Amino acid sequence: MYTHHTSILLPMMLATTIVLVSAAYALWSQQLRIEGVINIGKIDPRITSSKIVCDKCEASLLIDSDDPLAVHLHVESLKGNENTLWIGLVVSNEGNIPIKITSISTGVASKAYSYGPFRSVGNSGVWGHFVIDMLPFPNYHELPSAVDDPSYKLILWIKLDNVQQKHDYDIKLVAKPFNS
Known part of the structure; x- marks a missing residue:
């Protein structure tokens, strides 16, 4: 008698299992589509301070109000054989992800x-009072720059050679996320 129930019960359990597994497989094999927005942060580097250093020139530097990584240089006059000048820029990372300066265009x-x-920058040792012969300061990074974390600042000193008097130059920095 025990054998009779087993012979009926086993095929029924097997049939039920096949039906349940097939139904479960059908549910899981359908395409699942998920839509959403991932906000990883923003890049917001800005030139927040600038200066010109030269021994024998008259020049002005203006931070571009439309482009936070651009400055406009006007060289009015050069005295003697002077044709080199230095531009100092403070780049503040006002975004919320680390950045690096990857290139500069000067013309x-x-x-x-x-x-x-x-x-x-006041405690940096590379922005305060100094003379032109001190540039470049030691311990610099070539581009790409070191990683600039949010709320920190980088200082860039750019040496421009062969500048001409009565001439304008547009200087543009390129910043990217630190891991790109």
Whole structure:
């Protein structure tokens, strides 16, 4: 009698299992579509301070109000054989992800020296009072710059060679996320 129930019960259990597994497989094999927005942060580097250093020139530097990574340089006059000048820029990372400065366009022969990052440029040792013969300062990074974390600042000193008097130059920095 025990054998009779087993012979009936086993095929029924097997049939039930096949039906349940087939139904479960059909449910899981359908395409699942998920839509959403992932906000990873924003890049917001800005030139927040600038200066010109040269022994024998008259020049002005203006931060571009439309482009936070651009400055406009006007060289009015050069005295003697002077045709080199230095531009100092403080780049503040006002976004919420780390960045690096990857390149600079100047329209003239140039080389960039990057320092930092610093919480404050006043204590950096590369922004305060100095003479032109001190540039470039030691311990610089070539481009790409060191990683600039949010709320920190990089200092860039850019040496421009072969500048001409009565001439304008547009200087543009390129910043990217630190891991790109």
